[in-house]
Amino acid sequence: MTKWTRRAFITTGVAAGGTVIFGVAIRRGNRSHKVAGLIGAADDTLFDVWLKISPDNTVTAIVPHAEMGQGIHTTLAMMLADELDADWSRVNIIEAPAHKEYANYALARGHTVGDIEFPGWLVDSVDGLFFRGAQAMAVQLTGGSTAVRTTGQIAMRVTGAAARTVLLQAAADAWQVPADEVFARKSMIYHANSGRRATFAQFAAAAAELPLPSKPSLKSSSAFKIMGTSPQRLDIPAKVDGSASFGIDARPPGMKYAAIKAAPVFGDRIRSVDTSLIQDMPGVRKAINLGNAVAVVADAYWQAKQALDRLVVEFDDSGNSRWEQSGIFKQFAADLDASAAANDEQVDLETGNTRKALAMADRIIDAEYRVPYLAHATMEPMNCTAWVHGGECELWLGSQNPLGVAKDAGKAIGIDPDNVTVHNQFLGGGFGRRGFSDFAVQAARIAADVHYPVKLVWSREEDIRHDHYRQACISRFRAGLNAEGYPTAWHNHYVNKRNPEEAPHIPYGIDNQRIVHTESRTHVPWGYWRSVDHSLHAFFTESFIDEMAVAARRDPYEYRRELLADAPRFRAVLDLAAEKAEWHGPLAKNHGRGIALHRSFGTTVAQVVEVEVKDGTARVRRVICAVDAGFAIHPDGLAAQMESGIAYGLTAALYGEISIQKGAVAESNFDDYPMLRMDAAPTVETHIINGGESLGGAGEAGTPPIGPALANAIFDATGMRIRELPIRHHEPVQTERSE
Amino acid sequence: MITLNINAQEHVIDVDPKTPLLWAIRDHVGLTGTKFGCGIAQCGACTVYLNGAPIRSCVLPVQAAVDQEITTIEGINRGQPGVHPVQQAWIDEQVPQCGYCQSGQIMVAAALLEANPLPNDADIDLAMAGNICRCGTYPRIRKGIRRASLAINTLRTETTDGQKQSND
Numbered sequence: 001m002t003k004w005t006r007r008a009f010i011t012t013g014v015a016a017g018g019t020v021i022f023g024v025a026i027r028r029g030n031r032s033h034k035v036a037g038l039i040g041a042a043d044d045t046l047f048d049v050w051l052k053i054s055p056d057n058t059v060t061a062i063v064p065h066a067e068m069g070q071g072i073h074t075t076l077a078m079m080l081a082d083e084l085d086a087d088w089s090r091v092n093i094i095e096a097p098a099h100k101e102y103a104n105y106a107l108a109r110g111h112t113v114g115d116i117e118f119p120g121w122l123v124d125s126v127d128g129l130f131f132r133g134a135q136a137m138a139v140q141l142t143g144g145s146t147a148v149r150t151t152g153q154i155a156m157r158v159t160g161a162a163a164r165t166v167l168l169q170a171a172a173d174a175w176q177v178p179a180d181e182v183f184a185r186k187s188m189i190y191h192a193n194s195g196r197r198a199t200f201a202q203f204a205a206a207a208a209e210l211p212l213p214s215k216p217s218l219k220s221s222s223a224f225k226i227m228g229t230s231p232q233r234l235d236i237p238a239k240v241d242g243s244a245s246f247g248i249d250a251r252p253p254g255m256k257y258a259a260i261k262a263a264p265v266f267g268d269r270i271r272s273v274d275t276s277l278i279q280d281m282p283g284v285r286k287a288i289n290l291g292n293a294v295a296v297v298a299d300a301y302w303q304a305k306q307a308l309d310r311l312v313v314e315f316d317d318s319g320n321s322r323w324e325q326s327g328i329f330k331q332f333a334a335d336l337d338a339s340a341a342a343n344d345e346q347v348d349l350e351t352g353n354t355r356k357a358l359a360m361a362d363r364i365i366d367a368e369y370r371v372p373y374l375a376h377a378t379m380e381p382m383n384c385t386a387w388v389h390g391g392e393c394e395l396w397l398g399s400q401n402p403l404g405v406a407k408d409a410g411k412a413i414g415i416d417p418d419n420v421t422v423h424n425q426f427l428g429g430g431f432g433r434r435g436f437s438d439f440a441v442q443a444a445r446i447a448a449d450v451h452y453p454v455k456l457v458w459s460r461e462e463d464i465r466h467d468h469y470r471q472a473c474i475s476r477f478r479a480g481l482n483a484e485g486y487p488t489a490w491h492n493h494y495v496n497k498r499n500p501e502e503a504p505h506i507p508y509g510i511d512n513q514r515i516v517h518t519e520s521r522t523h524v525p526w527g528y529w530r531s532v533d534h535s536l537h538a539f540f541t542e543s544f545i546d547e548m549a550v551a552a553r554r555d556p557y558e559y560r561r562e563l564l565a566d567a568p569r570f571r572a573v574l575d576l577a578a579e580k581a582e583w584h585g586p587l588a589k590n591h592g593r594g595i596a597l598h599r600s601f602g603t604t605v606a607q608v609v610e611v612e613v614k615d616g617t618a619r620v621r622r623v624i625c626a627v628d629a630g631f632a633i634h635p636d637g638l639a640a641q642m643e644s645g646i647a648y649g650l651t652a653a654l655y656g657e658i659s660i661q662k663g664a665v666a667e668s669n670f671d672d673y674p675m676l677r678m679d680a681a682p683t684v685e686t687h688i689i690n691g692g693e694s695l696g697g698a699g700e701a702g703t704p705p706i707g708p709a710l711a712n713a714i715f716d717a718t719g720m721r722i723r724e725l726p727i728r729h730h731e732p733v734q735t736e737r738s739e
Numbered sequence: 740m741i742t743l744n745i746n747a748q749e750h751v752i753d754v755d756p757k758t759p760l761l762w763a764i765r766d767h768v769g770l771t772g773t774k775f776g777c778g779i780a781q782c783g784a785c786t787v788y789l790n791g792a793p794i795r796s797c798v799l800p801v802q803a804a805v806d807q808e809i810t811t812i813e814g815i816n817r818g819q820p821g822v823h824p825v826q827q828a829w830i831d832e833q834v835p836q837c838g839y840c841q842s843g844q845i846m847v848a849a850a851l852l853e854a855n856p857l858p859n860d861a862d863i864d865l866a867m868a869g870n871i872c873r874c875g876t877y878p879r880i881r882k883g884i885r886r887a888s889l890a891i892n893t894l895r896t897e898t899t900d901g902q903k904q905s906n907d
Contacts (some may be wrong), residue, residue: 030859068836068837069835069836069837069874070836071836081907194836199854232830232833233833235835235838236829236830236833236834236835236896237830238838238839239835239838239841240822240825240826240830240834240835240838240841240845241772241813241822241831242770242771242772242773242812242813242842243772243813244812245771246774246838246839248771248774248775249771251769251771257766282755283755300754300758300762300766300767301762301766302753302755302758302759302766303755304764342750378837378839378871378873378874379774379776379782379784379837379839379840379871379872379874380774380776380837380839381775381776425835426837426838426839428774428837428838428839429839429874430837431835431873457775457776460776460777460779472884520740526857636833640833640836640876640879643874643875643876643878643879644836644874644876645875646875647873647874647876648873648874648875649877650875651833651873651875669777669778669779669781670777670779670781670782670871671779671781675782675871675873676875677868677870677871677877678864678867678868678869678870678876678877678880679864679865679867679868680879681875681877683878684878
C-alpha cells in the first residue's frame with residue numbers, strides 16, 4: 001500500500017532553471033521534473049501542473065483529456081479561467097503530454113480522496129479500472145463522461161481559484177494593503193482605494209513563491225462569469241480548413257506505411273504466410289507476421305494495401321469458428337432458462353419480495369427483448385504511427401487513454417513505458433473505441449522490426465471486423481400490476497453484466513424489485529461503447545415500462561410521471577420534454593409519439609420522438625430532448641452532445657447490427673453496416689435544466705433514451721411493439737389509430 | 740511520374756497510376772485535410788473537386804485526374820482572403836465535433852450552394868446524404884448550409900446592386 005497525502009501534491013514552490021515552477025509534482029530531481037520542459041517556456045510561470053501564466057499575460061490551461069469532438073478542451077479551460085478571473089479572450093489551451101503527473105489518480109490523491117490509502121498496483125496500472133475506476137481515480141483517460149466531473153471540478157476549478165488567491169496575496173503584499181481589498185478581473189489585479197492595477201503576469205513569479213491553498217473557496221454559480229456561457233470552441237477553426245491534425249495525419253520524416261489483416265476469427269492464429277506473390281511489387285519492403293495478424297510495410301500506403309491483398313495467409317482454427325449469431329442468442333436464452341430454473345442468478349438489486357408480489361398481482365406482463373452486437377465505426381479508422389529508435393518509442397495517434405497506450409505498447413516491445421512518448425492527436429471519433437491500445441501495439445511491434453517510422457492504417461473492413469463490440473444481449477421482464485394498473489413487482493433477468501453497475505436500474509417507485517443476471521460469455525471481444533450498458537438497458541426498461549402503461553390503459557407519459565412521485569429530479573426532466581413536445585397535442589396522420597427517460601453518468605435525459613410511418617418504413621421527424629446535468633458549464637456544448645448522442649443511438653436503433661458467421665464478423669463497411677445520414681436525420685431540440693445537483697457527464701447520456709423513445713413512438717403509430725433491434729428488420733405497418 | 744494540378748499548383752509525384760487519388764493527395768503530395776473513411780465511396784470523407792465537381796477521391800485512380808483541376812479543402816477558397824462562406828458558417832454554427840468528416844461535408848455543401856444558392860430541405864438532404872458524420876452534426880450542418888446560403892446570396896445581391904449602381 002502506498003500512502004498519498006494532499007500535502008505531497010500541492011504545496012512547495014520551487015524555482016528550477018529559467019522557469020518559475022510551482023508544485024512538488026514538477027520539482028527538480030523529481031522524476032516528473034521533465035514535465036516542465038514539455039509544457040513551459042523559459043519565462044512562463046507554472047501553477048501546479050494545470051496552469052501557466054506567460055509574460056504577455058496570456059493564461060494557458062493544460063488539459064489532460066483528449067479532444068474527440070466533445071469540446072472538452074474549451075469546457076475545462078472555461079472552468080479554470082472562471083475561477084482565476086482570467087480574460088477569456090487571452091486564454092490558450094494545450095493538451096497535457098501523456099505523462100504520469102497528469103494522470104487522474106494524481107488529482108484524486110491530491111484533492112479528493114486526500115489521505116486515504118491506495119493499493120500500490122493502482123498507481124501505475126491502467127487495466128482493470130478503465131472507465132469505472134476513472135470516475136474516482138483512474139488515469140489520464142477520456143471516457144465515462146468524467147472529464148468535467150472530475151478533472152474540471154477537482155483540478156481546473158481548484159487550480160484556478162488557488163492561483164487567483166496567491167496572485168492577489170502577492171499583489172497585496174507588494175502594495176502593502178490588506179488581501180481582501182484586492183480583486184481580480186479579466187487577468188488584471190486591482191486595488192480600488194489606491195487605484196493600483198497590475199497584470200497577472202507582473203505578480204506571477206511572486207505568487208509562485210507562496211503556498212497554494214489546497215482548498216480555496218470556489219465561486220457559487222451566481223458568481224460565474226465564464227461558466228454557463230457558450231464561447232466558441234477553440235478547436236473548431238482548424239476543423240473547417242483541413243489543418244487539424246488527427247492521428248492519421250502524422251508525418252514524421254522518413255515515414256513508411258503499413259497495412260494489416262488480422263485473423264478474421266477472433267482467437268485464430270496465423271499458420272503460414274506466403275509472400276512469393278509480393279516479392280517483386282514496387283515499394284514493398286516487408287511482410288511481418290504478428291501471430292494473430294499479418295502486416296505489409298511499403299513506401300506508400302496503397303502499395304502496402306495492394307501487397308497485403310495478394311498475400312496468401314493460412315490460419316490455425318482456434319475452435320471459435322463454431323460460433324454463429326443464432327447460436328449465440330440460443331446460448332443466451334438457454335443460460336437464462338437454466339439459471340432461472342436452478343435459481344442461481346446473480347442479484348444486482350433486490351427490494352421487497354418480488355416473488356410474493358407477483359403471486360398476488362392482478363395481472364402479469366411478460367416481455368423479452370434482444371439487441372445485437374455493435375461496432376463503434378469512428379469516422380477515422382484505427383491508425384497509429386510508431387517510431388522505435390535508440391531504446392525509445394514514439395507514437396502518434398488519437399487516444400482516449402494515452403498512458404494505457406504507452407504501457408501496452410512499451411510492454412509489447414520491451415521498452416519501459418517511461419521511454420514511450422505518446423503524441424496525442426485529435427481523435428476522429430472515440431466513443432470508447434480509442435480507449436483500447438490494440439492498434440498502437442501492432443504499430444509499435446511493426447516499428448520495432450524496422451529502423452524508420454511506420455504509419456499503420458486499418459482499412460474500414462479491418463475496423464468493423466476487429467472492434468471491441470458493444471455486447472449483444474437478451475433481457476427478460478415480468479411485472480405484476482394491481483387492479484388499478486400500477487406496478488407492484490418488477491422482475492428483470494438478463495445476460496452478461498458489464499458496467500456501469502446501475503445501468504439496469506429504474507427510477508420508478510415500484511416496491512418489489514428483483515434485477516438479476518447470468519453470465520453467458522462468447523468469444524466476441526467486448527468494449528466500451530458510448531454509454532456502455534446503458535445503451536442496452538435503457539432500451540429494455542423504457543420499452544417495458546411503456547408496455548406496462550399500455551397494459552394499464554394509461555398514457556405512457558402520465559403513467560411514468562405518477563411512478564416518479566418520489567423522484568422529483570427525474571419528473572422535472574420528463575415533464576419538460578413532454579411539455580416542449582406538446583405531448584397531448586394533435587398528431588398528423590401516420591405519425592406517432594414516444595417518450596423515454598434514463599439517467600446515466602449523473603445526467604438525466606428525457607426524449608420525445610415523433611415518427612412517421614409510411615410505406616412500411618419509420619422516419620424519425622423530430623426529437624425533443626430535456627437534460628439535467630446539474631449545471632451546464634457550456635450550454636451549447638451540452639446541446640451538441642445531446643444531438644450527437646441521439647444520432648449515435650438512432651443509428652444503432654434503426655440500423656446497427658454486427659453479426660457473427662463462422663466465428664467472424666459478417667459486416668465489413670458502411671454498405672452493410674449502415675449509418676444515419678442527413679436524409680434520415682431528425683431535427684433535434686434540446687432544453688436544459690440546471691438542476692443544481694452535482695455535475696453529470698454530457699458525452700454519453702444522450703444516447704440511451706433515443707432507442708426506446710423511437711420504439712415507443714412506432715408502437716404509438718402502428719400498434720407494433722419492437723422488442724428486437726435493429727428496427728430495419730421490422731416492417732412497421734401503419735394501423736388505424738384507436739382514437 | 741505523374742503531374743497533378745491541385746489548388747492551382749502543379750505537383751509532380753512518383754506514384755502508381757492506379758493508386759486512388761486520395762492517397763496521392765494525402766501521402767504523395769502531403770495535403771492531409773482530405774480524409775480516408777471507407778475506401779468504397781460510401782462516406783464522403785475523401786471528397787475533392789475534379790474540375791469543380793465533387794467526387795470521391797478514394798475510388799478514382801490518380802491517372803484519371805491528370806490534366807484536370809483538382810480542388811481540396813485547403814484550396815476551397817480559391818486564393819480569396821479569409822475563409823469560404825461555408826467555412827465561416829461552420830464556425831458560426833459550431834458545426835464540427837470530432838471534425839474528421841467535415842472537410843468532405845464542407846466540400847459537398849459548398850458545391851451544393853455553387854449549383855443551387857437557395858437549397859430547400861429536400862435539396863440539402865439529397866446533396867448531403869452521401870456524407871456520413873458519426874458525431875451526428877447533421878442538424879448543425881443544415882443550419883450551416885442555410886446560414887452560408889444567406890451569406891452568399893446577400894453578398895451576390897450587394898455585388899449586383901453595386902454593379903447596377905456603377906452601371907448607372
